[in-house]
Amino acid sequence: MSTEDFTVTPWSVEGDIDYDKLIQKFGTEKISEQVLSRVEKITGELHPMLKLGYFFSHRDFDKILTEYERGNKFYLYTGRGPSGSIHMGHLLPWIFTKYLQEKFDVNLIFQITDDEKFLYNDDRTLQDVSKYTTENICDIIAVGFDPKKTKILIDTKDIKRIYPISLEIAKRITFSTVKAVFGFQNSTNIGMVGFPPIQAAPCFLPSVIEGRPTPVLIPAAIDQDPYWRVTRDIAEKIGFPKPTQIHSKFLPGLGMQGKMSSSIPETAIFTTDTEEAIDKKISNTFTGGQPTVDLQRKLGANFNICPVFWYLRYFFDTEKESDERARKCRAGELLCGECKCNLKDATKPFIADFKKKREKAKNEIDKFMFD
Amino acid sequence: MSTEDFTVTPWSVEGDIDYDKLIQKFGTEKISEQVLSRVEKITGELHPMLKLGYFFSHRDFDKILTEYERGNKFYLYTGRGPSGSIHMGHLLPWIFTKYLQEKFDVNLIFQITDDEKFLYNDDRTLQDVSKYTTENICDIIAVGFDPKKTKILIDTKDIKRIYPISLEIAKRITFSTVKAVFGFQNSTNIGMVGFPPIQAAPCFLPSVIEGRPTPVLIPAAIDQDPYWRVTRDIAEKIGFPKPTQIHSKFLPGLGMQGKMSSSIPETAIFTTDTEEAIDKKISNTFTGGQPTVDLQRKLGANFNICPVFWYLRYFFDTEKESDERARKCRAGELLCGECKCNLKDATKPFIADFKKKREKAKNEIDKFMFD
Numbered sequence: 001m002s003t004e005d006f007t008v009t010p011w012s013v014e015g016d017i018d019y020d021k022l023i024q025k026f027g028t029e030k031i032s033e034q035v036l037s038r039v040e041k042i043t044g045e046l047h048p049m050l051k052l053g054y055f056f057s058h059r060d061f062d063k064i065l066t067e068y069e070r071g072n073k074f075y076l077y078t079g080r081g082p083s084g085s086i087h088m089g090h091l092l093p094w095i096f097t098k099y100l101q102e103k104f105d106v107n108l109i110f111q112i113t114d115d116e117k118f119l120y121n122d123d124r125t126l127q128d129v130s131k132y133t134t135e136n137i138c139d140i141i142a143v144g145f146d147p148k149k150t151k152i153l154i155d156t157k158d159i160k161r162i163y164p165i166s167l168e169i170a171k172r173i174t175f176s177t178v179k180a181v182f183g184f185q186n187s188t189n190i191g192m193v194g195f196p197p198i199q200a201a202p203c204f205l206p207s208v209i210e211g212r213p214t215p216v217l218i219p220a221a222i223d224q225d226p227y228w229r230v231t232r233d234i235a236e237k238i239g240f241p242k243p244t245q246i247h248s249k250f251l252p253g254l255g256m257q258g259k260m261s262s263s264i265p266e267t268a269i270f271t272t273d274t275e276e277a278i279d280k281k282i283s284n285t286f287t288g289g290q291p292t293v294d295l296q297r298k299l300g301a302n303f304n305i306c307p308v309f310w311y312l313r314y315f316f317d318t319e320k321e322s323d324e325r326a327r328k329c330r331a332g333e334l335l336c337g338e339c340k341c342n343l344k345d346a347t348k349p350f351i352a353d354f355k356k357k358r359e360k361a362k363n364e365i366d367k368f369m370f371d
Numbered sequence: 372m373s374t375e376d377f378t379v380t381p382w383s384v385e386g387d388i389d390y391d392k393l394i395q396k397f398g399t400e401k402i403s404e405q406v407l408s409r410v411e412k413i414t415g416e417l418h419p420m421l422k423l424g425y426f427f428s429h430r431d432f433d434k435i436l437t438e439y440e441r442g443n444k445f446y447l448y449t450g451r452g453p454s455g456s457i458h459m460g461h462l463l464p465w466i467f468t469k470y471l472q473e474k475f476d477v478n479l480i481f482q483i484t485d486d487e488k489f490l491y492n493d494d495r496t497l498q499d500v501s502k503y504t505t506e507n508i509c510d511i512i513a514v515g516f517d518p519k520k521t522k523i524l525i526d527t528k529d530i531k532r533i534y535p536i537s538l539e540i541a542k543r544i545t546f547s548t549v550k551a552v553f554g555f556q557n558s559t560n561i562g563m564v565g566f567p568p569i570q571a572a573p574c575f576l577p578s579v580i581e582g583r584p585t586p587v588l589i590p591a592a593i594d595q596d597p598y599w600r601v602t603r604d605i606a607e608k609i610g611f612p613k614p615t616q617i618h619s620k621f622l623p624g625l626g627m628q629g630k631m632s633s634s635i636p637e638t639a640i641f642t643t644d645t646e647e648a649i650d651k652k653i654s655n656t657f658t659g660g661q662p663t664v665d666l667q668r669k670l671g672a673n674f675n676i677c678p679v680f681w682y683l684r685y686f687f688d689t690e691k692e693s694d695e696r697a698r699k700c701r702a703g704e705l706l707c708g709e710c711k712c713n714l715k716d717a718t719k720p721f722i723a724d725f726k727k728k729r730e731k732a733k734n735e736i737d738k739f740m741f742d
Contacts, residue, residue, distance in 0.1 A: 115534075119542050126535060156535050163486075163530045164497060170562030171490050175546065178561055190549055191541030194565020 016305075019056055019222075019249055026225050028057040028247060038065050043103035049096045049248070052322070054314050057222060059232070060244035064217050068104065074215040075206035076100055077243070079111035079199070079224075082132035083121070086139035087268035088347075089251040091354075092314055094143045096248070097219045101146060108150045110140055110368075111202050115155040119191035126156070134365075139271050141361035141368060142354055152368045153205075155198060161370060162201035165208065168238045169197035173230060181226050200231040203243035215241045222247035251314065252307040254285035271358060275348050282308070282344050288329070289336035300332040308339045316346040387676070390427055390593075390620055397596050399428040399618060409436050414474035420467045420619070423693070425685050428593060430603070431615035435588050439475065445586040446577035447471055448614070450482035450570065453503035454492070457510035458639035459718075460622035462725075463685055465514045467619070468590045472517060479521045481511055481739075482573050486526040490562035497527070505736075510642050512732035512739060513725055523739045524576075526569060532741060533572035536579065539609045540568035544601060552597045571602040574614035586612045593618035622685065623678040625656035642729060646719050653679070653715050659700070660707035671703040679710045687717040 023030055031050070035058070040046045042065065049055050064074050078097050080090070101108050114129045137152055153161065175193065178184050184193055206214040218228060228245050235242040253267030269278055288306030290296040303309040303326045313322040328334040394401055402421070406429070411417045413436065420426050435445050449468050451461070472479050485500045508523055524532065546564065549555050555564055577585040589599060599616050606613040624638030640649055659677030661667040674680040674697050684693040699705040 115538055118538055122542075126538070156538070157531070159534045160528070160531050163534075164527050167486055167489055167497070167527070167562055170565065171493075171560050173561050174558050175555070175561055175564055176557040179557065184546070186547040186550065187545050189542050190544050190546055190565050190568065191538055193546055194541065194561050197561065 017250065022222060023057050026057075026222065026229075028059055028222070028225065028245070031056055031058050031061065031246070035062050035065070038062070042068065047096060047099045048319060049092065049099075049314060051319060052313060053249075054092060055096060055219065055246050055248050057247040058245055059225075059228065060242065061217065061246050064215055064244045067215055072215065073104070073106050074217050074244075076106055076108040077111070077202050077206075077216050077218050078108070078220050079113055079202075080136050080140065081113045081117045082129055082136045083117040083124070084132060085270045085272060086136055087270045088311070088315065089253075089268060090139070091143065091271070092251055093219050093221060093248050094140065098143050098145055100217070100219060101149060106149065107206070108145060109202050109205060110145070110150060110152045111199070112137065112152060112154045113195075113199060115159075115191070115198060116195050119189060119195060137365055137368070138358050138361040141364055142271070142357035144357070145368075147364065147367040150368055151370050153202060153370055158370045159198075162198065162205060165201040165204050166197040169200050169204075169231065169234055170194065172234045172237060173197065177230065181230055196227055196230060199227050200234075203228070203231050203235070204238075204240040207240050213239075213241050216243045218243055218245045220245065220247065221250060223250075252305075252310050254281055254307050269347060269351065271351060271354050273351060275352075278347050278351060279344055282340050282347070285340075287336040287339070293335060296335060297332045300330045301334070301336065303329040306336075306339075308336065308343050311343055312339065312346070315350065316343075388621065393593060394428050397428075397593065397600075399430050399593070399596065399616070402427055402429055402432065402617070406433055406436070409433070413439065418467060418470045419690060420463065420470075420685065422690060423684060424620075425463060426467060426590065426617050426619050428618040429616055430596075430599065430618075431613065432588065432617050435586055435615045438586055443586065444475070444477050445588050445615075447477055447479040448482070448573050448577075448587050448589050449479070449591050450484055450573070451507055451511065452484045452488045453500055453507045454488040454495070455503060456641045456643060457507055458641045459682070459686065460624075460639060461510070462514065462642070463622055464590050464592060464619050465511065469514050469516055471588070471590060472520060477520065478577070479516060480573050480576060481516070481521060481523045482570070483508065483523060483525045484566075484570060486530075486569060487563070487566050490560060490566060508736055508739070509729050509732040512735055513642070513728035515728070516739075518735065518738040521739055522741050524573060524741055529741045530569075533569065533576060536572040536575050537568040540571050540575075540602065540605055541565065543605045543608060544568065548601065552601055567598055567601060570598050571605075574599070574602050574606070575609075575611040578611050584610075584612050587614045589614055589616045591616065591618065592621060594621075623676075623681050625652055625678050640718060640722070642722060642725050644722060646723075649718050649722060650715055653711050653718070656711075658707040658710070664706060667706060668703045671701045672705070672707065674700040677707075677710075679707065679714050682714055683710065683717070686721065687714075 036046060036050060039050060068074065076097055078093065097108065100106070112133055114133050118124055118126050118129045133154060140152065155162075173196065175184070178193060178196060182196065203216050203218070206216055225245065225247060228243055232242045253264070254269070266281060266284070269281055273281070285307055287308050288302035288304065290299055290301060306329075309325065309329065312325065317325060325334065325339070329339075407417060407421060410421065439445065447468055449464065468479065471477070483504055485504050488503075489495055489497050489500045504525060511523065526533075544567065546555075549564060549567060553567065574587050574589070577587055596616065596618060599614055603613045624635070625640070637652060637655070640652055644652070656678055658679050659673035659675065661670055661672060680696065680700065683696065688696060696705065696710070700710075
């Protein structure tokens with residue numbers, strides 16, 4: 001999906017993203033106050049990422065709630081393409097997924113699309129991808145998913161579980177469709193052309209596992225939406241419920257260009273970063289501030305485009321603290337250095353703690369595997 | 372591959388096939404007298420299907436012989452798309468493959484492409500295909516392959532074994548290539564588009580199993596050649612030996628239109644046919660004969676276009692008997708009724724015996740499975 005000002009596809013997120021425009025272009029629905037209050041009623045508390053609009057859009061999330069209220073539990077399904085190390089931008093939807101798992105007490109399937117990451121990049125070997133698969137799984141486990149209710153599905157290892165479902169899907173999608181939806185060309189390799197059904201298949205795996213139609217909710221960044229759009233078109237034709245989605249925004253990179261990126265390490269704080277690296281990255285980032293202190297005091301700053309503000313808002317500030325920070329920023333009562341210090345002080349113990357969990361996770365991988 | 376007079380692709384064989392033209396168009400090599408004498412030297416005897424030219428073309432079969440003479444054993448690889456019941460036309464290359472397995476004392480991988488048969492036909496369910504998979508495997512086993520040296524690989528069940536190899540292949544083939552080689556269109560489903568690497572992967576499985584580059588020889592009807600052409604182009608790029616082939620002609624259908632076809636049951640004698648059905652099909656078939664006995668005595672008949680002649684030649688006659696039959700046919704010394712009787716008399720006990728082996732095979736399936 002590309003407009004004049006920004007691009008959002010599963011392989012590229014660029015520019016200053018207008019999320020309202022994205023909802024309109026993708027044909028999804030904004031998460032309404034009404035939906036939020038239904039979630040709050042069920043879960044007892046609204047997760048900050050819902051309250052603060054990090055998860056902002058959906059497809060049929062309301063129907064999932066209705067089914068749940070009737071006693072029909074759903075499965076969660078999300079995934080990771082293991083092309084690099086995990087940074088804080090990756091953690092946000094996973095932390096939110098963990099919240100959903102806890103509050104709704106439901107199963108989760110976590111797909112590792114190692115095949116796609118291999119197929120996408122000419123220079124990447126299966127061995128390269130395999131290294132990240134193992135590393136990324138440690139990060140996933142460190143988020144704290146319930147091992148009794150979570151299965152990690154690695155495409156190349158667990159292909160047998162999803163292959164027959166993917167065939168049912170593949171049979172119903174033409175090259176014309178993937179050309180239009182994913183922008184594939186005649187020069188695209190046929191592995192990529194044939195991949196979308198592999199990512200779609202886990203939408204229907206819960207129904208196969210449970211032996212009855214089982215709804216699925218996918219919490220994921222909105223750039224993955226094209227996969228689900230195609231999948232939804234096919235679902236009922238092959239006797240499965242349409243997968244439903246809840247879409248997140250992107251955490252702005254340190255440098256404010258699209259989402260954080262593993263391929264530009266300075267734009268992201270990784271779960272393996274040292275304290276020095278964290279200090280340096282936060283010190284060096286762009287902010288929404290003015291060129292001089294005097295101007296900032298006089299004109300105020302623009303928190304809206306400031307990665308430091310959004311990191312603090314989504315990860316560390318309470319809603320009240322964040323609103324107050326926004327007010328003071330706009331009014332020129334706050335200098336960027338102060339926010340950067342707050343972010344450093346909060347991030348360093350967060351990452352230190354995560355590293356410990358990540359170490360522990362290395363011995364827990366088997367608990368999360370399908371076979 | 373289509374010329375004015377005939378069409379040969381993996382999905383369609385039509386018209387009166389000029390095999391010399393096919394060698395030229397496909398860019399394969401005719402099996403020379405020199406190659407035949409090398410085979411005879413190694414095996415002690417030349418199989419009638421080689422001697423009589425049923426296997427007529429190859430790619431690098433001579434190289435396989437050179438490696439074999441040096442002490443490097445190859446694997447055999449062939450396959451079956453389980454879209455219907457097995458007829459005598461299917462058995463020929465399998466009987467020949469068994470001969471190769473015995474004489475060269477080598478392993479065989481037999482792939483069942485149930486996925487492709489599902490993807491190809493809109494009306495076919497995975498259950499439909501699964502039924503034929505089990506039935507066809509009984510036929511394969513009944514041919515008499517060595518269970519210690521033969522593994523049957525069912526794509527949907529054993530996908531894990533070939534998926535990583537198929538990814539390496541898929542990454543190196545563009546949509547443009549499969550469009551040109553297989554005639555795929557924008558309206559082709561992406562399952563079919565992504566399938567060729569699945570059929571190509573077993574070419575390299577022996578190298579993976581053995582942990583060293585292991586040559587592979589594929590005995591198969593020439594309509595499958597496009598798969599191997601594409602595979603050969605990629606092999607060395609991913610560190611595997613180029614697969615080699617030995618190509619068969621098609622057994623003419625009872626009715627002489629392209630190869631025997633499961634979709635037109637009258638054109639083929641199935642391994643499950645009753646004696647009555649065999650009698651009826653042979654009685655009703657076209658031959659190379661003249662409209663009247665008088666004309667046949669006067670002008671002779673054309674064995675070249677006669678399915679009865681070719682069935683007898685490839686399955687039942689010795690070379691000497693067959694040559695004599697040809698001579699007498701051409702000279703008008705033989706009437707079609709006599710040949711039909713010969714064929715009935717030979718086919719009925721052959722099928723009766725095969726049925727017994729097929730029944731026995733039902734209890735031996737596990738011995739031939741990978742897992």
